[in-house]
Amino acid sequence: MLSQLIYNAVKYSKGHSKQINISLFEQQEAAIIEIEDFGIGIPPNDMRRIFDAFYTGQNGRxxxxxxxxxxxxxxxxxxxxxxxxxxxxxxxxxxxxRIIFSPTQNLTKM
Known part of the structure; x- marks a missing residue:
């Protein structure tokens, strides 16, 4: 799951930025992993469907x-x-x- 987000960040940043940021932090007792890229971004009209199976959107095409x-x-x-x-x-x-691990799943304190 994390590797897929990193792969996408690198793929869609190609030619725009050679940098991605990966952060791990705690917020309201939940552990959060954040992957940030500086690439092409996702058009607003594609945002509602990016998690749908087989949907590639404007950038995917x-x-x-x-x-x-x-x-x-x-x-x-x-x-x-x-x-x-x-x-x-x-x-x-x-x-x-961001992947947000619920407080009940956060078994170790940071």
Whole structure:
């Protein structure tokens, strides 16, 4: 799940930025992993469907290797494990994904 988010960050940053940030922190007793890229961003009209199976969106159609399954699997796994995933994105500036581990799943204090 984490590797898929990192792969997407690198893939969609190609040619725009050579940097991604990966952070781990605690907020309101939940552990959070955040992956931030500085790439092409996700168009607002695609945001509501990025976690749908086989949905590639505007950016995905530009990259022939896109299947529309990566973010779908991230969402499925996080839900199965009772975690949450959030995304914020701005076209031309990049995207920020967070996996939020619920306090009951946060077995170690940071």
């Amino acid at each position: 530009l990259y022939r290797e896109s299947t529309g399954m990566g973010l779908f699997l991230v969402k499925e796994v996080t839900q199965y494990l009772q975690h949450n995933v959030e995304v914020k994105s701005e076209v031309g500036k990049g995207s920020r994904f």
